[in-house]
Amino acid sequence: MTTSAPPPARTTDDPPTWDLTDLFDGPDDRALLDVVEGTLGHAKAYATRWRGRIADLDAPRLAAAITEYEQLVLPVRRASTYANLRVATDGDDPARQALAARLAEVTATAQQEVLFLELELLALPEDRIATLLQEPALAGHRHYLTTLRRQREHVLGEPEERVLTALGPTGPSAWQRLFANMSSSIQVPRPDGPPRPLEHATADLQSPDRRVRDIATEGISMALMGELRIRASIYDTLVQDHAIRDDLRGHDSWLHVRNLANEVNDTQVRALVDAVTARYDLVGRWYRLKARLMGLDTLAEHDRYAPLPLGDAPQQFSWTEARELVTAAYADFSPVAAEIVEMHFDEAWIDAVPGEHKQPGAFCVAVPGQHPWVNLSFTGADNDVMTLAHELGHGIHGFLQRDVVQSSFDVPLTMAETASVFGETVTHRRLEAASTDNATTLRLLARRIDGEIATIFRQVAMFRFEDEVHTRRRASGQLSVEDLNGIWMATQREMFDGAVQLGDRYAHWWSYVPHFVHSPGYVYAYAFGNLLSFALLERWEADGDRFVNAYLTMLSKGGSESPEDLLAPLGVDLADPEFWQSGLAVLEGLIERAERLADTVTTARTTGPSAGALPGR
Numbered sequence: 001m002t003t004s005a006p007p008p009a010r011t012t013d014d015p016p017t018w019d020l021t022d023l024f025d026g027p028d029d030r031a032l033l034d035v036v037e038g039t040l041g042h043a044k045a046y047a048t049r050w051r052g053r054i055a056d057l058d059a060p061r062l063a064a065a066i067t068e069y070e071q072l073v074l075p076v077r078r079a080s081t082y083a084n085l086r087v088a089t090d091g092d093d094p095a096r097q098a099l100a101a102r103l104a105e106v107t108a109t110a111q112q113e114v115l116f117l118e119l120e121l122l123a124l125p126e127d128r129i130a131t132l133l134q135e136p137a138l139a140g141h142r143h144y145l146t147t148l149r150r151q152r153e154h155v156l157g158e159p160e161e162r163v164l165t166a167l168g169p170t171g172p173s174a175w176q177r178l179f180a181n182m183s184s185s186i187q188v189p190r191p192d193g194p195p196r197p198l199e200h201a202t203a204d205l206q207s208p209d210r211r212v213r214d215i216a217t218e219g220i221s222m223a224l225m226g227e228l229r230i231r232a233s234i235y236d237t238l239v240q241d242h243a244i245r246d247d248l249r250g251h252d253s254w255l256h257v258r259n260l261a262n263e264v265n266d267t268q269v270r271a272l273v274d275a276v277t278a279r280y281d282l283v284g285r286w287y288r289l290k291a292r293l294m295g296l297d298t299l300a301e302h303d304r305y306a307p308l309p310l311g312d313a314p315q316q317f318s319w320t321e322a323r324e325l326v327t328a329a330y331a332d333f334s335p336v337a338a339e340i341v342e343m344h345f346d347e348a349w350i351d352a353v354p355g356e357h358k359q360p361g362a363f364c365v366a367v368p369g370q371h372p373w374v375n376l377s378f379t380g381a382d383n384d385v386m387t388l389a390h391e392l393g394h395g396i397h398g399f400l401q402r403d404v405v406q407s408s409f410d411v412p413l414t415m416a417e418t419a420s421v422f423g424e425t426v427t428h429r430r431l432e433a434a435s436t437d438n439a440t441t442l443r444l445l446a447r448r449i450d451g452e453i454a455t456i457f458r459q460v461a462m463f464r465f466e467d468e469v470h471t472r473r474r475a476s477g478q479l480s481v482e483d484l485n486g487i488w489m490a491t492q493r494e495m496f497d498g499a500v501q502l503g504d505r506y507a508h509w510w511s512y513v514p515h516f517v518h519s520p521g522y523v524y525a526y527a528f529g530n531l532l533s534f535a536l537l538e539r540w541e542a543d544g545d546r547f548v549n550a551y552l553t554m555l556s557k558g559g560s561e562s563p564e565d566l567l568a569p570l571g572v573d574l575a576d577p578e579f580w581q582s583g584l585a586v587l588e589g590l591i592e593r594a595e596r597l598a599d600t601v602t603t604a605r606t607t608g609p610s611a612g613a614l615p616g617r
Contacts, residue, residue, distance in 0.1 A: 013320045015352035015378040023082040035079040039106050043113035054120035059135030066141050070406035091184030092357035104169045112162045122152045143560050144407035154249040179234050179517045184359040188223040198360050199377040206305045206381050217302040221505035231511045232481045239473045254470035258521030262412040275580035276460040283457050284497025286591050299500045311440025316380045326389045329430035334548045340396045352378035364391045366398025368409045386424050393423030401558030408560040415563050417529025442597040459526040461495040531583030
């Protein structure tokens with residue numbers, strides 16, 4: 001009988017796996033089972049104590065009712081986080097899927113029992129709530145109550161809300177789980193080996209070898225064709241579900257519910273999108289320069305993230321090297337930030353091992369009273385280092401806000417991406433500072449500009465894809481794969497300003513973007529956060545330590561204040577109509593710097609796999 005060899009022992013230079021025992025000891029932990037088995041009873045007991053009494057409570061008693069509600073919600077949130085983190089690293093495990101689904105059902109069932117709290121709060125007269133908001137006993141819940149009131153015109157009666165909540169696990173949540181499970185099982189074919197997970201293949205899009213990039217792109221396109229019509233049907237169903245709920249709740253646009261949650265108005269978001277769209281010329285300007293530096297007439301879709309063939313060869317980072325670089329970059333900004341980053345590494349708060357059934361993408365999850373958890377697939381590419389820096393920015397934010405109460409813990413998406421993008425920026429600066437020649441500096445600067453283009457312009461182009469999908473679905477009915485492909489290509493081509501050739505094989509790449517399915521309207525927050533980070537970077541350069549202290553204080557407040565109030569001490573005014581243009585001017589300055597550096601280096605048009613057109617392309 002032949003037995004397989006044991007897996008090789010892990011070393012300190014291997015990407016780590018996380019330790020979830022700070023949440024629960026395992027799926028059989030008695031504390032976890034108590035949440036599953038006892039939450040509904042606790043919710044019913046809460047309803048018995050407080051239902052029908054909210055209007056008569058004074059401020060201290062109302063604070064007690066809200067605090068007790070938070071204490072009911074928090075264990076379920078911790079348990080759901082634990083279950084979903086386990087699914088993220090192995091979405092093909094039926095037991096993990098079952099626990100996550102069971103907790104979704106528990107949450108929905110218990111939520112039906114406590115819906116009355118927010119409905120009764122929303123029913124309070126304006127003068128009554130205005131008086132309560134001035135009471136010291138409710139100071140910790142003031143922002144929660146203020147933002148809740150904005151939902152007043154969009155809630156239904158309790159019977160209707162109970163029905164929608166009850167249907168959640170078998171409605172939108174079920175479709176989202178199915179999409180996630182399908183995405184985690186995507187295997188990309190390759191000509192010289194067995195299929196591999198999507199995350200592994202996308203790393204090859206940054207290869208210096210053009211043929212490797214082309215093969216990866218072809219393989220990804222082929223893999224995404226599998227079950228494409230099913231994923232398209234899932235997406236179309238969720239878009240229509242979104243429309244039905246908007247109609248029931250009286251939202252006047254598909255984006256309104258997202259903007260309410262983000263604490264911005266539709267006009268502000270449209271101003272952001274219009275400002276970015278109006279500068280698509282920067283995208284074309286950059287990619288034309290990049291094509292010249294690569295010795296190409298025009299870039300193809302698989303050339304966008306290629307490193308420039310300049311200076312020192314692009315570094316393949318070990319885990320230790322990535323850790324040291326990112327930690328040092330954060331230390332350049334703040335010793336406090338660097339210390340928190342070190343805790344993520346030392347305390348096993350990161351899972352960075354690529355897995356066959358690991359869900360695509362990277363994320364950071366934070367829970368009140370706990371440290372954060374960071375998830376990514378680290379293959380050693382420089383983009384993985386930037387992803388690590390990005391997610392650790394979220395981690396710093398989550399750690400600093402850990403003592404914020406449950407009702408004010410969650411940060412609007414517009415603010416959630418600020419610390420992460422800022423982390424990428426300081427890491428780029430660290431890399432560029434170590435360069436010793438113009439060619440290497442230009443290559444590193446190009447990597448930074450590639451990232452800024454992706455975070456600002458590509459995310460806005462993806463938002464415009466969503467906008468067109470939701471708008472057309474409401475006007476014309478069901479959208480086919482061909483409809484979705486056409487919208488995707490139109491919005492992408494407009495962004496590239498004619499500087500990148502997009503082949504037909506790129507037409508269905510919308511179909512693996514999880515944000516479209518799980519968080520409609522999310523993606524504009526990346527552009528918001530990036531342009532905001534430019535403004536914050538300028539404040540840091542001007543004010544030094546004074547800015548750092550104010551910035552960390554802002555992060556520690558979580559979602560307990562509005563974005564405007566959080567940013568005011570940092571000298572940022574989101575109402576300024578020139579705000580977005582000033583951020584785009586910073587990016588234009590980076591491109592101008594790249595153009596000047598390009599005049600100092602010589603690149604010869606080369607032949608072979610690293611440059612020039614491929615045969616048949």
